[in-house]
Amino acid sequence: MVLKIQEEKTFVKKIQTGAKPVTEVAGNIVYDTRNLNLWYGDHHGLKDVNLGIYENEVTAIIGPSGCGKSTYLKTLNRMVELVPIVRTSGEILYRERNILDKDYTVEELRTRVGMVFQKPNPFPKSIYDNIAYGPRIHGIKNKKILDEIVEKSLRGAAIWDEVKDRLNQNAYGLSGGQQQRICIARCLAVEPDVILMDEPTSALDPISTLKVEELVQELKKDYSIVIVTHNMQQAARISDRTAFFLSGEVIEYDKTDVIFQTPADQRTEDYISGRFG
């Protein structure tokens, strides 16, 4: 046990210092989480989390329910603050600035960091208004620019051809899979830097799931993506890096193939081989 902790610490340190963690030289770090702790009231939800998230990669976060993976994701755009009893300590550097600083405006952060939720949650408005929501709240009113943004975002989310003739229809008329891609398009409309995805396919059928997975692969060319998933195969299929969370701790973080083929920690192995979770 002691040995394990020791191992973890050195491992974590490697990532923290930005040195090549395991195998190759990594790209730029987008998010650098340092000694992040989080409490829900008395419950210690995240324990000393250290993670680096890299540009133009898909980083998957896996772990059993209640391990803190969603909480961690929501800390990255400070959505976790919507729960009033949450406290945090440590730092999360996003592009070298600590987002947990009091004077970091969350609205600015969330404009740069988009989020896609577990259940598709389009607004009960037209498809067009859904996509234009972000640009509009940030003060873009020019109709021509908005038209361009809407088309570009819908194309980016690979749904333009399906909806181009009914942009004025309510987004609720679409299927679950289409709704989720509308939500991704809504996210793309402000051209974010990072996209956070919280189990984006858990409410979708297999075919829609496949489409979203393909889309994620496509999007990583332009965006850095962090995806929380319950589905280990999905993590193995689409991610470049995988972090395994257990009871609020990062047990292991590495290249996805390393995690899935030669995990260093017994618990990781147990989890990915389906012995618990």
Added chain:
Amino acid sequence: MRYIDETAVMKRMTKRITFNKVWKALFFLATIFALITLAILLFRIVTQGIGYLNIDFLTNFASRFADKAGIKAALVGSLWLMGVVAPVSIILGVGTALYLEEYAKKNRINDFIRMNISNLAGVPSIVFGLLGLTIFVRMMELGKSILAAGFTMSLLILPVIIVAAQEAIRAVPSEQREASYGMGATKWQTILRVVLPAAIPGILTGSILALSRAIGETAPLVVLGIPVILQFLPDGLLSQFTALPMQIYDWAKRPQEAFQYVASAGILVLMTVLLLMNSIAIFIRNKFQKRY
């Protein structure tokens, strides 16, 4: 030795089943009682009032003579009254509901506000009349005007609108709010662009029902001293006016039998207005129901 005697059970069974049937019939009659009463009430009023209901009745002013009496001033006055009550009560009610649902933290002041609203809903309407008489008619010197009555009525239906608006706001799923915050929207932007648009059908339905209560409410107007026999239409918010229920009250009190029919005709007009408002409310409710 068996404890349960089959024949005795069976014997009791028949009795129990008959009992069940008899009581079912009684409960059904209890339910029908209300419906029958409503039917009789409507039937009476329609048969009594329909004969007096014509264009002249709608366009005439009040009169000492039953066959010349009209409801014009009261109908127009009630519309003026709603013109004050609707904006005042809806703005205050929705504002309060937004505060309680979106901003209020759990503390004593807010608990007090919540408790206070539920108690206010139980205060008899005539007491609101006394409040209006002291504060609006006398202290603020608005007199027996549309404005004074409008403010009084607004306060009376405010709790109803608050509760309806709270329910409508609560029914907006939190995922919608999260989606908006996730895009970098501020709290007020989220409320204005996501929460309110989604809650508006519910708010409107509740508000229209509350307004229909206000339009039929008589007691506060009586206490404010709203006059009955007016030969002119209001020309502004500070003008004197009369209202449908006041006019009906006056006719109903008169000893001459002919005025009973006039009162019935007046009630028909009032009920038609109520029916219209309720239909609109039901239409909105059905049109926008269950969108999530």
Added chain:
Amino acid sequence: MVSQKENKSSSVQQLIANSRNHKTKKIVEKAMPALLFSAALISILTTFGIVFTLIFETFEFFKRVSITDFLFGTQWLPFSGKEPLFGILPLIAGTLKVTLIAVIVAVPFGIGSAIYLSEYASEKARRTIKPILEVLAGVPTIVYGFFALTFVTPILQELIPGLKIFNALSPGIVVGVMILPMITSLSEDAMSSVPNSMREGALAVGATKFEVAIKVVLPAALSGIIASVVLAISRAIGETMIVSLAGGSTPKFDLNVTDSIQTMTAYIVQVSTGDAGYGTTIYYSIYSVGFTLFIFTLVMNLLAHYISKRFREVY
């Protein structure tokens, strides 16, 4: 790759950065909660307004009439020129007579129909009957008053010889009809929230629906039902137009229901429609009666609140 990133952020993110107006946004974010809070304060101010209005004017009244005469006097004769009497008991008696009759009418019918709707009625029947009850609840009280005076009273006069044109019976029955939908609706809510597993447990050992309703559902929903009755009583006490039209204006401290009475609310109406000048004892008396009425209904409302909170069944 890095340069590509720069390029991209120069479009929409750049536009956003340019158009963002932090100052107004910040002011709005700060101002709105304050503005909405002040809307919420109106309801508090209303309560304070009611309480202070009633207290101040009642205080004025007690400068002229002794408080013991008011509380314990059995004669309410405010208009008798030289020596007016302000004993509120007759008005309270009038109010309670009407309320009691209303409860006798509304409770069996209200709870009976609640049982029918919750335990026996098909979904379809429920969907037809409930909106009709809503209509009944939405009928203005002035209409009920007119109905009591012109329809119920004449019928009762046929049945009960010696019944006066103004009496407690007719408005009492009609007030009962008025509060009936309230009892039905709230009681039905309470019964519907009794979980089906409890019903199934009893039905599975061979109980009839009636036995389930009386021995299982009714006890489980009792607090909700009682609370609904108490709330309805509060409504009956505060009811104004029915009793003004059909109850009369003769305050009497007795138990007679066939004779003309006067309730607290009807007295306020009587004074308001008359021409008692501002500042007279009669003028202030409506506030003292209003205050008494307010206390009655407040106690009832708090009691209902307490019952439904305190005895709420936890399933």
